[in-house]
Amino acid sequence: MPQAKAQKFSAAVREAIDAQWFDVDAVPVPVLVVPINYPADWHIEPHYHRKSQLIYCCAGVMTVETAHGQWVAPPNRCVWVPGGTEHEIRINQAAAMRTLYVEPDIRAGLPPLPCSLAVSPLLRELILAAVISTQAPDPKDFAPGTPNAHIAEVLLDQIIAMPASELHIPMPSDRRLRPICAALTADPGDRRSLKDWAERVGTSDRTIERLFMQETGLTFHRWREQMRVLKSLTLLGSGRAVKSVALELGFANPSTFITMFRKIMGVTPGAYLKGPI
Incomplete structure:
Protein backbone atom coordinates (compact mmCIF):
# COMPACT_ATOMS: atom_id res chain seq x y z
CA MET A 1 0.00 0.00 0.00
CA PRO A 2 1.41 3.45 -0.90
CA GLN A 3 2.10 5.76 2.01
CA ALA A 4 2.56 9.52 1.99
CA LYS A 5 5.62 9.91 4.18
CA ALA A 6 5.89 13.43 5.56
CA GLN A 7 9.38 14.64 6.31
CA LYS A 8 8.48 14.88 10.00
CA PHE A 9 8.66 11.07 10.27
CA SER A 10 12.05 9.45 10.61
CA ALA A 11 13.21 6.79 8.18
CA ALA A 12 13.00 4.22 10.97
CA VAL A 13 9.33 5.02 11.62
CA ARG A 14 8.45 4.88 7.94
CA GLU A 15 10.29 1.63 7.39
CA ALA A 16 8.71 0.02 10.46
CA ILE A 17 5.22 0.81 9.19
CA ASP A 18 5.92 -0.24 5.60
CA ALA A 19 7.40 -3.52 6.80
CA GLN A 20 4.05 -4.54 8.28
CA TRP A 21 2.20 -4.37 4.96
CA PHE A 22 1.72 -7.33 2.62
CA ASP A 23 -0.63 -8.32 -0.20
CA VAL A 24 -3.81 -8.89 1.81
CA ASP A 25 -5.80 -9.57 -1.37
CA ALA A 26 -3.69 -12.65 -2.06
CA VAL A 27 -4.36 -14.30 1.32
CA PRO A 28 -7.06 -16.95 0.70
CA VAL A 29 -9.01 -16.62 3.94
CA PRO A 30 -12.57 -15.23 4.32
CA VAL A 31 -11.78 -12.70 7.05
CA LEU A 32 -8.38 -11.26 7.92
CA VAL A 33 -7.61 -8.64 10.60
CA VAL A 34 -4.33 -6.76 10.18
CA PRO A 35 -3.00 -4.62 13.09
CA ILE A 36 -0.82 -1.57 12.42
CA ASN A 37 -0.20 1.42 14.69
CA TYR A 38 0.18 4.84 13.07
CA PRO A 39 1.52 8.16 14.41
CA ALA A 40 -0.61 11.30 14.29
CA ASP A 41 -0.71 13.09 10.91
CA TRP A 42 0.17 9.95 8.94
CA HIS A 43 -1.46 9.86 5.52
CA ILE A 44 -2.26 6.70 3.58
CA GLU A 45 -2.47 7.76 -0.05
CA PRO A 46 -5.42 6.92 -2.35
CA CYS A 57 -9.07 2.31 15.39
CA CYS A 58 -9.29 0.88 18.90
CA ALA A 59 -7.40 4.04 19.93
CA GLY A 60 -7.06 7.35 18.09
CA VAL A 61 -9.16 9.06 15.42
CA MET A 62 -9.00 8.75 11.63
CA THR A 63 -10.70 10.21 8.57
CA VAL A 64 -11.45 7.99 5.57
CA GLU A 65 -12.16 9.76 2.29
CA THR A 66 -13.56 8.57 -1.04
CA ALA A 67 -14.77 10.51 -4.08
CA HIS A 68 -18.21 10.71 -2.47
CA GLY A 69 -17.43 11.86 1.04
CA GLN A 70 -15.48 11.73 4.28
CA TRP A 71 -16.08 9.46 7.26
CA VAL A 72 -14.65 10.25 10.69
CA ALA A 73 -14.09 7.39 13.12
CA PRO A 74 -13.11 7.59 16.79
CA PRO A 75 -12.91 4.32 18.79
CA ASN A 76 -16.69 3.85 18.94
CA ALA A 95 -4.05 5.36 16.08
CA ALA A 96 -4.05 1.66 16.81
CA MET A 97 -5.68 0.57 13.56
CA ARG A 98 -7.19 -2.87 13.15
CA THR A 99 -8.36 -3.42 9.58
CA LEU A 100 -10.68 -6.28 8.74
CA TYR A 101 -10.35 -7.55 5.16
CA VAL A 102 -13.36 -9.46 3.87
CA GLU A 103 -13.67 -11.49 0.69
CA PRO A 104 -16.24 -9.77 -1.56
CA ASP A 105 -19.64 -11.43 -1.91
CA ILE A 106 -18.88 -13.78 0.98
CA ARG A 107 -22.16 -12.86 2.67
CA ALA A 108 -25.39 -11.24 1.55
CA GLY A 109 -26.36 -8.10 3.41
CA LEU A 110 -22.94 -6.49 3.76
CA PRO A 111 -23.08 -2.72 3.06
CA PRO A 112 -22.89 -2.02 -0.70
CA LEU A 113 -21.50 1.51 -0.22
CA PRO A 114 -18.95 3.16 2.10
CA CYS A 115 -20.45 4.02 5.47
CA SER A 116 -19.67 4.57 9.13
CA LEU A 117 -20.87 1.89 11.57
CA ALA A 118 -21.27 1.82 15.32
CA VAL A 119 -18.81 -0.41 17.17
CA SER A 120 -20.54 -2.37 19.91
CA PRO A 121 -18.49 -3.90 22.75
CA LEU A 122 -19.00 -7.32 21.13
CA LEU A 123 -17.82 -6.18 17.69
CA ARG A 124 -14.76 -4.55 19.24
CA GLU A 125 -13.78 -7.73 21.10
CA LEU A 126 -14.34 -9.88 18.02
CA ILE A 127 -12.07 -7.64 15.94
CA LEU A 128 -9.34 -7.75 18.57
CA ALA A 129 -9.70 -11.52 18.95
CA ALA A 130 -9.32 -12.03 15.20
CA VAL A 131 -6.04 -10.09 14.89
CA ILE A 132 -3.47 -12.26 13.13
CA SER A 133 -0.01 -12.98 14.49
CA THR A 134 1.53 -13.68 11.09
CA GLN A 135 1.41 -12.19 7.60
CA ALA A 136 0.75 -15.63 6.09
CA PRO A 137 -2.14 -17.29 7.95
CA ASP A 138 -2.83 -20.90 7.01
CA PRO A 139 -6.16 -21.25 5.15
CA LYS A 140 -6.66 -24.54 7.01
CA ASP A 141 -7.05 -22.51 10.19
CA PHE A 142 -10.25 -21.07 8.70
CA ALA A 143 -11.79 -24.42 7.68
CA PRO A 144 -15.46 -24.90 8.65
CA GLY A 145 -15.81 -25.70 12.32
CA THR A 146 -12.52 -24.12 13.41
CA PRO A 147 -12.44 -21.31 16.01
CA ASN A 148 -11.31 -18.81 13.38
CA ALA A 149 -14.20 -19.77 11.13
CA HIS A 150 -16.68 -19.29 13.97
CA ILE A 151 -15.22 -15.84 14.81
CA ALA A 152 -15.39 -14.85 11.13
CA GLU A 153 -19.05 -15.81 10.91
CA VAL A 154 -19.99 -13.86 14.03
CA LEU A 155 -17.96 -10.86 12.84
CA LEU A 156 -19.91 -10.80 9.59
CA ASP A 157 -23.18 -11.11 11.51
CA GLN A 158 -22.22 -8.13 13.63
CA ILE A 159 -21.21 -5.96 10.66
CA ILE A 160 -24.56 -6.62 8.99
CA ALA A 161 -26.42 -5.87 12.24
CA MET A 162 -24.65 -2.59 13.04
CA PRO A 163 -26.61 0.57 12.15
CA ALA A 164 -24.99 3.17 9.94
CA SER A 165 -24.20 6.43 11.74
CA GLU A 166 -24.21 10.13 10.86
CA LEU A 167 -20.40 10.42 10.84
CA HIS A 168 -20.29 11.31 7.17
CA ILE A 169 -19.59 14.45 5.17
CA PRO A 170 -21.07 13.99 1.66
CA MET A 171 -18.83 15.67 -0.90
CA PRO A 172 -20.41 17.25 -4.01
CA SER A 173 -19.03 16.95 -7.51
CA ASP A 174 -20.26 20.29 -8.87
CA ARG A 175 -17.36 22.58 -9.79
CA ARG A 176 -18.94 25.52 -7.91
CA LEU A 177 -19.41 23.58 -4.67
CA ARG A 178 -16.11 21.74 -4.49
CA PRO A 179 -13.94 24.83 -3.76
CA ILE A 180 -16.40 25.90 -1.06
CA CYS A 181 -16.30 22.48 0.61
CA ALA A 182 -12.52 22.24 0.29
CA ALA A 183 -12.05 25.64 1.92
CA LEU A 184 -14.45 24.89 4.77
CA THR A 185 -13.00 21.47 5.56
CA ALA A 186 -9.55 23.06 5.64
CA ASP A 187 -10.79 25.87 7.93
CA PRO A 188 -14.02 24.82 9.71
CA GLY A 189 -14.02 28.06 11.70
CA ASP A 190 -14.55 30.18 8.57
CA ARG A 191 -17.78 32.10 9.23
CA ARG A 192 -18.42 33.51 5.78
CA SER A 193 -22.09 33.43 4.81
CA LEU A 194 -23.75 31.56 1.98
CA LYS A 195 -23.95 34.85 0.06
CA ASP A 196 -20.21 35.42 0.55
CA TRP A 197 -19.39 31.98 -0.81
CA ALA A 198 -21.76 32.40 -3.74
CA GLU A 199 -20.03 35.65 -4.73
CA ARG A 200 -16.64 33.95 -4.48
CA VAL A 201 -17.60 31.22 -6.99
CA GLY A 202 -19.54 33.59 -9.25
CA THR A 203 -23.14 32.55 -8.76
CA SER A 204 -26.16 33.29 -6.56
CA ASP A 205 -26.81 32.09 -3.04
CA ARG A 206 -30.08 30.49 -4.23
CA THR A 207 -28.13 28.46 -6.78
CA ILE A 208 -25.61 27.32 -4.17
CA GLU A 209 -28.38 26.28 -1.79
CA ARG A 210 -30.17 24.36 -4.53
CA LEU A 211 -26.97 22.59 -5.56
CA PHE A 212 -26.13 21.61 -1.97
CA MET A 213 -29.53 19.98 -1.54
CA GLN A 214 -29.30 18.33 -4.93
CA GLU A 215 -25.80 16.89 -4.45
CA THR A 216 -25.54 16.23 -0.71
CA GLY A 217 -29.13 16.04 0.52
CA LEU A 218 -28.28 18.80 3.03
CA THR A 219 -28.70 22.55 3.11
CA PHE A 220 -25.48 24.56 3.08
CA HIS A 221 -25.97 25.40 6.76
CA ARG A 222 -26.59 21.78 7.78
CA TRP A 223 -23.63 20.55 5.70
CA ARG A 224 -21.33 23.06 7.38
CA GLU A 225 -22.59 22.27 10.88
CA GLN A 226 -22.29 18.51 10.29
CA MET A 227 -18.76 18.98 8.97
CA ARG A 228 -17.86 21.04 12.06
CA VAL A 229 -19.25 18.40 14.40
CA LEU A 230 -17.19 15.71 12.70
CA LYS A 231 -14.08 17.89 12.87
CA SER A 232 -14.73 18.37 16.59
CA LEU A 233 -14.17 14.67 17.33
CA THR A 234 -10.42 14.95 16.84
CA LEU A 235 -10.14 18.05 19.01
CA LEU A 236 -12.34 16.64 21.77
CA GLY A 237 -10.47 13.35 21.68
CA SER A 238 -7.20 15.19 22.29
CA GLY A 239 -8.57 16.56 25.56
CA ARG A 240 -9.60 20.04 24.38
CA ALA A 241 -12.36 21.77 26.36
CA VAL A 242 -15.80 21.98 24.76
CA LYS A 243 -15.76 25.80 24.85
CA SER A 244 -12.38 25.97 23.11
CA VAL A 245 -13.47 23.50 20.41
CA ALA A 246 -16.77 25.31 19.81
CA LEU A 247 -15.11 28.70 19.27
CA GLU A 248 -12.30 27.30 17.10
CA LEU A 249 -14.82 25.63 14.80
CA GLY A 250 -16.85 28.79 14.30
CA PHE A 251 -19.82 28.19 16.59
CA ALA A 252 -21.18 31.34 18.19
CA ASN A 253 -21.03 29.81 21.67
CA PRO A 254 -20.58 26.41 23.38
CA SER A 255 -24.32 25.85 23.86
CA THR A 256 -24.92 26.15 20.11
CA PHE A 257 -22.18 23.58 19.51
CA ILE A 258 -23.54 21.18 22.12
CA THR A 259 -27.06 21.48 20.67
CA MET A 260 -25.82 20.73 17.14
CA PHE A 261 -23.61 17.89 18.37
CA ARG A 262 -26.57 16.28 20.16
CA LYS A 263 -28.78 16.75 17.10
CA ILE A 264 -26.33 14.96 14.83
CA MET A 265 -24.81 12.41 17.22
CA GLY A 266 -27.73 11.81 19.58
CA VAL A 267 -25.71 12.61 22.72
CA THR A 268 -23.62 15.43 24.18
CA PRO A 269 -19.91 15.66 23.31
CA GLY A 270 -18.90 14.34 26.74
CA ALA A 271 -21.25 11.35 26.61
CA TYR A 272 -20.21 10.49 23.05
CA LEU A 273 -16.52 10.24 23.87
CA LYS A 274 -17.09 8.01 26.88
CA GLY A 275 -17.65 4.98 24.70
CA PRO A 276 -20.00 3.13 22.31
CA ILE A 277 -23.58 4.27 22.21
Whole structure:
Protein backbone atom coordinates (compact mmCIF):
# COMPACT_ATOMS: atom_id res chain seq x y z
CA MET A 1 0.00 0.00 0.00
CA PRO A 2 1.41 3.45 -0.90
CA GLN A 3 2.10 5.76 2.01
CA ALA A 4 2.56 9.52 1.99
CA LYS A 5 5.62 9.91 4.18
CA ALA A 6 5.89 13.43 5.56
CA GLN A 7 9.38 14.64 6.31
CA LYS A 8 8.48 14.88 10.00
CA PHE A 9 8.66 11.07 10.27
CA SER A 10 12.05 9.45 10.61
CA ALA A 11 13.21 6.79 8.18
CA ALA A 12 13.00 4.22 10.97
CA VAL A 13 9.33 5.02 11.62
CA ARG A 14 8.45 4.88 7.94
CA GLU A 15 10.29 1.63 7.39
CA ALA A 16 8.71 0.02 10.46
CA ILE A 17 5.22 0.81 9.19
CA ASP A 18 5.92 -0.24 5.60
CA ALA A 19 7.40 -3.52 6.80
CA GLN A 20 4.05 -4.54 8.28
CA TRP A 21 2.20 -4.37 4.96
CA PHE A 22 1.72 -7.33 2.62
CA ASP A 23 -0.63 -8.32 -0.20
CA VAL A 24 -3.81 -8.89 1.81
CA ASP A 25 -5.80 -9.57 -1.37
CA ALA A 26 -3.69 -12.65 -2.06
CA VAL A 27 -4.36 -14.30 1.32
CA PRO A 28 -7.06 -16.95 0.70
CA VAL A 29 -9.01 -16.62 3.94
CA PRO A 30 -12.57 -15.23 4.32
CA VAL A 31 -11.78 -12.70 7.05
CA LEU A 32 -8.38 -11.26 7.92
CA VAL A 33 -7.61 -8.64 10.60
CA VAL A 34 -4.33 -6.76 10.18
CA PRO A 35 -3.00 -4.62 13.09
CA ILE A 36 -0.82 -1.57 12.42
CA ASN A 37 -0.20 1.42 14.69
CA TYR A 38 0.18 4.84 13.07
CA PRO A 39 1.52 8.16 14.41
CA ALA A 40 -0.61 11.30 14.29
CA ASP A 41 -0.71 13.09 10.91
CA TRP A 42 0.17 9.95 8.94
CA HIS A 43 -1.46 9.86 5.52
CA ILE A 44 -2.26 6.70 3.58
CA GLU A 45 -2.47 7.76 -0.05
CA PRO A 46 -5.42 6.92 -2.35
CA HIS A 47 -5.55 3.19 -3.08
CA TYR A 48 -7.99 0.29 -3.22
CA HIS A 49 -8.18 -3.42 -2.44
CA ARG A 50 -10.00 -6.27 -4.10
CA LYS A 51 -11.32 -7.21 -0.68
CA SER A 52 -13.78 -5.15 1.30
CA GLN A 53 -12.52 -3.48 4.49
CA LEU A 54 -13.79 -2.64 7.93
CA ILE A 55 -11.35 0.03 9.14
CA TYR A 56 -11.28 0.44 12.91
CA CYS A 57 -9.07 2.31 15.39
CA CYS A 58 -9.29 0.88 18.90
CA ALA A 59 -7.40 4.04 19.93
CA GLY A 60 -7.06 7.35 18.09
CA VAL A 61 -9.16 9.06 15.42
CA MET A 62 -9.00 8.75 11.63
CA THR A 63 -10.70 10.21 8.57
CA VAL A 64 -11.45 7.99 5.57
CA GLU A 65 -12.16 9.76 2.29
CA THR A 66 -13.56 8.57 -1.04
CA ALA A 67 -14.77 10.51 -4.08
CA HIS A 68 -18.21 10.71 -2.47
CA GLY A 69 -17.43 11.86 1.04
CA GLN A 70 -15.48 11.73 4.28
CA TRP A 71 -16.08 9.46 7.26
CA VAL A 72 -14.65 10.25 10.69
CA ALA A 73 -14.09 7.39 13.12
CA PRO A 74 -13.11 7.59 16.79
CA PRO A 75 -12.91 4.32 18.79
CA ASN A 76 -16.69 3.85 18.94
CA ARG A 77 -17.12 3.97 15.17
CA CYS A 78 -15.56 2.19 12.19
CA VAL A 79 -15.70 2.72 8.44
CA TRP A 80 -16.81 0.12 5.91
CA VAL A 81 -15.21 0.36 2.44
CA PRO A 82 -16.49 -2.10 -0.22
CA GLY A 83 -13.90 -3.87 -2.35
CA GLY A 84 -12.63 -1.90 -5.34
CA THR A 85 -13.42 1.51 -3.78
CA GLU A 86 -10.54 3.97 -3.97
CA HIS A 87 -9.99 5.67 -0.62
CA GLU A 88 -7.38 7.44 1.48
CA ILE A 89 -6.91 7.62 5.23
CA ARG A 90 -5.63 10.44 7.43
CA ILE A 91 -4.63 9.68 10.98
CA ASN A 92 -5.90 12.60 13.06
CA GLN A 93 -4.59 11.20 16.36
CA ALA A 94 -2.03 8.44 16.94
CA ALA A 95 -4.05 5.36 16.08
CA ALA A 96 -4.05 1.66 16.81
CA MET A 97 -5.68 0.57 13.56
CA ARG A 98 -7.19 -2.87 13.15
CA THR A 99 -8.36 -3.42 9.58
CA LEU A 100 -10.68 -6.28 8.74
CA TYR A 101 -10.35 -7.55 5.16
CA VAL A 102 -13.36 -9.46 3.87
CA GLU A 103 -13.67 -11.49 0.69
CA PRO A 104 -16.24 -9.77 -1.56
CA ASP A 105 -19.64 -11.43 -1.91
CA ILE A 106 -18.88 -13.78 0.98
CA ARG A 107 -22.16 -12.86 2.67
CA ALA A 108 -25.39 -11.24 1.55
CA GLY A 109 -26.36 -8.10 3.41
CA LEU A 110 -22.94 -6.49 3.76
CA PRO A 111 -23.08 -2.72 3.06
CA PRO A 112 -22.89 -2.02 -0.70
CA LEU A 113 -21.50 1.51 -0.22
CA PRO A 114 -18.95 3.16 2.10
CA CYS A 115 -20.45 4.02 5.47
CA SER A 116 -19.67 4.57 9.13
CA LEU A 117 -20.87 1.89 11.57
CA ALA A 118 -21.27 1.82 15.32
CA VAL A 119 -18.81 -0.41 17.17
CA SER A 120 -20.54 -2.37 19.91
CA PRO A 121 -18.49 -3.90 22.75
CA LEU A 122 -19.00 -7.32 21.13
CA LEU A 123 -17.82 -6.18 17.69
CA ARG A 124 -14.76 -4.55 19.24
CA GLU A 125 -13.78 -7.73 21.10
CA LEU A 126 -14.34 -9.88 18.02
CA ILE A 127 -12.07 -7.64 15.94
CA LEU A 128 -9.34 -7.75 18.57
CA ALA A 129 -9.70 -11.52 18.95
CA ALA A 130 -9.32 -12.03 15.20
CA VAL A 131 -6.04 -10.09 14.89
CA ILE A 132 -3.47 -12.26 13.13
CA SER A 133 -0.01 -12.98 14.49
CA THR A 134 1.53 -13.68 11.09
CA GLN A 135 1.41 -12.19 7.60
CA ALA A 136 0.75 -15.63 6.09
CA PRO A 137 -2.14 -17.29 7.95
CA ASP A 138 -2.83 -20.90 7.01
CA PRO A 139 -6.16 -21.25 5.15
CA LYS A 140 -6.66 -24.54 7.01
CA ASP A 141 -7.05 -22.51 10.19
CA PHE A 142 -10.25 -21.07 8.70
CA ALA A 143 -11.79 -24.42 7.68
CA PRO A 144 -15.46 -24.90 8.65
CA GLY A 145 -15.81 -25.70 12.32
CA THR A 146 -12.52 -24.12 13.41
CA PRO A 147 -12.44 -21.31 16.01
CA ASN A 148 -11.31 -18.81 13.38
CA ALA A 149 -14.20 -19.77 11.13
CA HIS A 150 -16.68 -19.29 13.97
CA ILE A 151 -15.22 -15.84 14.81
CA ALA A 152 -15.39 -14.85 11.13
CA GLU A 153 -19.05 -15.81 10.91
CA VAL A 154 -19.99 -13.86 14.03
CA LEU A 155 -17.96 -10.86 12.84
CA LEU A 156 -19.91 -10.80 9.59
CA ASP A 157 -23.18 -11.11 11.51
CA GLN A 158 -22.22 -8.13 13.63
CA ILE A 159 -21.21 -5.96 10.66
CA ILE A 160 -24.56 -6.62 8.99
CA ALA A 161 -26.42 -5.87 12.24
CA MET A 162 -24.65 -2.59 13.04
CA PRO A 163 -26.61 0.57 12.15
CA ALA A 164 -24.99 3.17 9.94
CA SER A 165 -24.20 6.43 11.74
CA GLU A 166 -24.21 10.13 10.86
CA LEU A 167 -20.40 10.42 10.84
CA HIS A 168 -20.29 11.31 7.17
CA ILE A 169 -19.59 14.45 5.17
CA PRO A 170 -21.07 13.99 1.66
CA MET A 171 -18.83 15.67 -0.90
CA PRO A 172 -20.41 17.25 -4.01
CA SER A 173 -19.03 16.95 -7.51
CA ASP A 174 -20.26 20.29 -8.87
CA ARG A 175 -17.36 22.58 -9.79
CA ARG A 176 -18.94 25.52 -7.91
CA LEU A 177 -19.41 23.58 -4.67
CA ARG A 178 -16.11 21.74 -4.49
CA PRO A 179 -13.94 24.83 -3.76
CA ILE A 180 -16.40 25.90 -1.06
CA CYS A 181 -16.30 22.48 0.61
CA ALA A 182 -12.52 22.24 0.29
CA ALA A 183 -12.05 25.64 1.92
CA LEU A 184 -14.45 24.89 4.77
CA THR A 185 -13.00 21.47 5.56
CA ALA A 186 -9.55 23.06 5.64
CA ASP A 187 -10.79 25.87 7.93
CA PRO A 188 -14.02 24.82 9.71
CA GLY A 189 -14.02 28.06 11.70
CA ASP A 190 -14.55 30.18 8.57
CA ARG A 191 -17.78 32.10 9.23
CA ARG A 192 -18.42 33.51 5.78
CA SER A 193 -22.09 33.43 4.81
CA LEU A 194 -23.75 31.56 1.98
CA LYS A 195 -23.95 34.85 0.06
CA ASP A 196 -20.21 35.42 0.55
CA TRP A 197 -19.39 31.98 -0.81
CA ALA A 198 -21.76 32.40 -3.74
CA GLU A 199 -20.03 35.65 -4.73
CA ARG A 200 -16.64 33.95 -4.48
CA VAL A 201 -17.60 31.22 -6.99
CA GLY A 202 -19.54 33.59 -9.25
CA THR A 203 -23.14 32.55 -8.76
CA SER A 204 -26.16 33.29 -6.56
CA ASP A 205 -26.81 32.09 -3.04
CA ARG A 206 -30.08 30.49 -4.23
CA THR A 207 -28.13 28.46 -6.78
CA ILE A 208 -25.61 27.32 -4.17
CA GLU A 209 -28.38 26.28 -1.79
CA ARG A 210 -30.17 24.36 -4.53
CA LEU A 211 -26.97 22.59 -5.56
CA PHE A 212 -26.13 21.61 -1.97
CA MET A 213 -29.53 19.98 -1.54
CA GLN A 214 -29.30 18.33 -4.93
CA GLU A 215 -25.80 16.89 -4.45
CA THR A 216 -25.54 16.23 -0.71
CA GLY A 217 -29.13 16.04 0.52
CA LEU A 218 -28.28 18.80 3.03
CA THR A 219 -28.70 22.55 3.11
CA PHE A 220 -25.48 24.56 3.08
CA HIS A 221 -25.97 25.40 6.76
CA ARG A 222 -26.59 21.78 7.78
CA TRP A 223 -23.63 20.55 5.70
CA ARG A 224 -21.33 23.06 7.38
CA GLU A 225 -22.59 22.27 10.88
CA GLN A 226 -22.29 18.51 10.29
CA MET A 227 -18.76 18.98 8.97
CA ARG A 228 -17.86 21.04 12.06
CA VAL A 229 -19.25 18.40 14.40
CA LEU A 230 -17.19 15.71 12.70
CA LYS A 231 -14.08 17.89 12.87
CA SER A 232 -14.73 18.37 16.59
CA LEU A 233 -14.17 14.67 17.33
CA THR A 234 -10.42 14.95 16.84
CA LEU A 235 -10.14 18.05 19.01
CA LEU A 236 -12.34 16.64 21.77
CA GLY A 237 -10.47 13.35 21.68
CA SER A 238 -7.20 15.19 22.29
CA GLY A 239 -8.57 16.56 25.56
CA ARG A 240 -9.60 20.04 24.38
CA ALA A 241 -12.36 21.77 26.36
CA VAL A 242 -15.80 21.98 24.76
CA LYS A 243 -15.76 25.80 24.85
CA SER A 244 -12.38 25.97 23.11
CA VAL A 245 -13.47 23.50 20.41
CA ALA A 246 -16.77 25.31 19.81
CA LEU A 247 -15.11 28.70 19.27
CA GLU A 248 -12.30 27.30 17.10
CA LEU A 249 -14.82 25.63 14.80
CA GLY A 250 -16.85 28.79 14.30
CA PHE A 251 -19.82 28.19 16.59
CA ALA A 252 -21.18 31.34 18.19
CA ASN A 253 -21.03 29.81 21.67
CA PRO A 254 -20.58 26.41 23.38
CA SER A 255 -24.32 25.85 23.86
CA THR A 256 -24.92 26.15 20.11
CA PHE A 257 -22.18 23.58 19.51
CA ILE A 258 -23.54 21.18 22.12
CA THR A 259 -27.06 21.48 20.67
CA MET A 260 -25.82 20.73 17.14
CA PHE A 261 -23.61 17.89 18.37
CA ARG A 262 -26.57 16.28 20.16
CA LYS A 263 -28.78 16.75 17.10
CA ILE A 264 -26.33 14.96 14.83
CA MET A 265 -24.81 12.41 17.22
CA GLY A 266 -27.73 11.81 19.58
CA VAL A 267 -25.71 12.61 22.72
CA THR A 268 -23.62 15.43 24.18
CA PRO A 269 -19.91 15.66 23.31
CA GLY A 270 -18.90 14.34 26.74
CA ALA A 271 -21.25 11.35 26.61
CA TYR A 272 -20.21 10.49 23.05
CA LEU A 273 -16.52 10.24 23.87
CA LYS A 274 -17.09 8.01 26.88
CA GLY A 275 -17.65 4.98 24.70
CA PRO A 276 -20.00 3.13 22.31
CA ILE A 277 -23.58 4.27 22.21
